[in-house]
Amino acid sequence: MTVILEAQNLKKYFPGGGGFLRKAKALRAIDGVSLAVNKGETFAIVGESGCGKSTLARLLMRLLVPTAGEVMFDGRAIARLQGADVTALRKDVQFIFQDPFSSLNPRMTVAQLIAEPLELHRPDLFRADRRKEVGRLLAEVGLRPGHMDRYSHEFSGGQRQRIGIARALASGPRVLIADEPVSALDVSVQAQVINLLGDLRDQLGLTLIIIAHDLAVIRHMSDRIAVMYLGRVVETGPTDEIFANPRHPYTRALMSAIPAAEYGARQNRQHLTGETPSPLSPPSGCTFRTRCPHATEICAQTQPMLESSGQGAEVACHHRCAVGDDSLVLPDSPPPRTSGAEARFAMYRAAVATNQKP
């Protein structure tokens, strides 16, 4: 496996707070993140609001310039690229935005929206070829090419997200970074977009980086994940391993907090107290210690580093051994559905599968 995108001790501080005659403090949005994304895999970044996951995504594709550290794409340092080099990078690394309603210009038709990146990245295409290419891209994301002269308001949320994906695909990227690609969508539409992203990855050999807060979606889509808290990665590793044996107390709390759509499943909820501290003045030592049930003196003094916890996973916690041995975190299995219901679910799957292959 080759590493395609790598972050090396990335830091991004924003000026925050302060005011008239008062010195501004540094808001530590990203505080020393290192990670490596392999070619062809789906890497997920999980965390709650304010943990720095969106900032990290923007750093990875040079939408922001880091305060310190470096981003390597395909062996090239890209964190401080300028001008034409940035444009060239965009050809390879593209972004899908969260909100399909505000990320499309309402005064442009779909054909114009998708042709825009084509004009930039493939200027050699003739007008007619470009239109043909737009049609091909639309078909690729499951929209009718005949609709290319409509405006974005004529489409539903899920279709708009598909337009956003088509735009991202136009330059023929190798890495696609998606910031909460499905969180603005309804459940049934969300599943369509998840399937589409998975299909595109397999067909086009893309590397996907997904930012999300929905753990079920992440588990479904990703090969490896990184859990972030207050600008740092607290746990990272293969998705199955992290879900089977979460070791960091924050990961465990996060997983036990998801309400599972299963009736009668007993929750093994691990309660967190308080709220995320402000990144303007993060706690000393381990940033999670103010909410951690296992915190002791050492947590206040030294910041835990990411260390291997076996099975390819890494965790940053002083107490991971003591913490890791507890009982299950995920809810217990629910009572099974009735046999009639199982038959119905099987029929539904079969019917949908036949409908999808015309």
Place this chain on the structure above:
Amino acid sequence: MAGVSLSVSKGETLCIVGESGCGKSLTALSIMGLLPPALLRGVRGEMVFDGQMFALNDPVALANIRGRKIGMIFQEPMSSLNPAYRIGDQIAEAWRCHNDGDGTDQALAMLRKVGIPAPEARMNDYPHQMSGGMRQRVMIAMALVNSPDLLIADEPTTALDVTIQAEILDLIGDLQKGGDMATIMITHDLGVVAELATKVVVMYAGKVVESGSAEAIFRDPQHPYTIGLMSSLPSLRGPRSRLSTVAGMVPTIETMPQGCRFSTRCPFAQSRCDTTPVLTEVTPDHHVACHFAPLEQLAGAA
């Protein structure tokens, strides 16, 4: 919306599930008498509350019980709190509307009850000084200060992070425990439903397609839409297979099909679906609006 009927008894939690535009919020607003006048003209229907009959197109009568007997929590706590008033005053105002006295003591007691640390100091905070989870707690305090018989919560946790959402769901569950208060919870999140509901109503395009006890809905779902919804959810355990989706999208008013409104997206739709299916009983207290229920018998026929 067409012909929606619901009932909820004391101590029960009814969850209304559905996707955007299925009419679940509209249902709640019309119960509260909060529809804008333009929409109010189209409302027909009545509500029997605690044995008393209310016409849903009579906002004056509804305003009388609103806040006193029915409390409501909205989705966006920031936009439903007044940014210019201290939260203690806002909760006390809800008390003053329906009772004598200035309500400060009641507000303080409520803040304590919803788990806000140092409530005496927090009384004097403005909404912007609190986090999203705290604001939602304030909203709950405000809705419950008059000890209503019915609490309506419209997507109360959608705007919150998962760990905060878990706290709020626990809080709502705790507050309800042991009391007579009934809750109507509106949500699109089946996880929240599984956690809180005793009764579930699934809505699609302004109609109830399935209703029943939470156990019946989750263990023995009947309507293709309910099954489709559950199939589209990624799971937290087991193998990761391709998700079965509900094809297409919710029809708009102009494209609403004749008969069964789900027929345009249903993988089992046949010509019979041009006539509107009625809610029929499958087992006692479990109703479904589909011609083919129970669906597994269709396999034999086809």
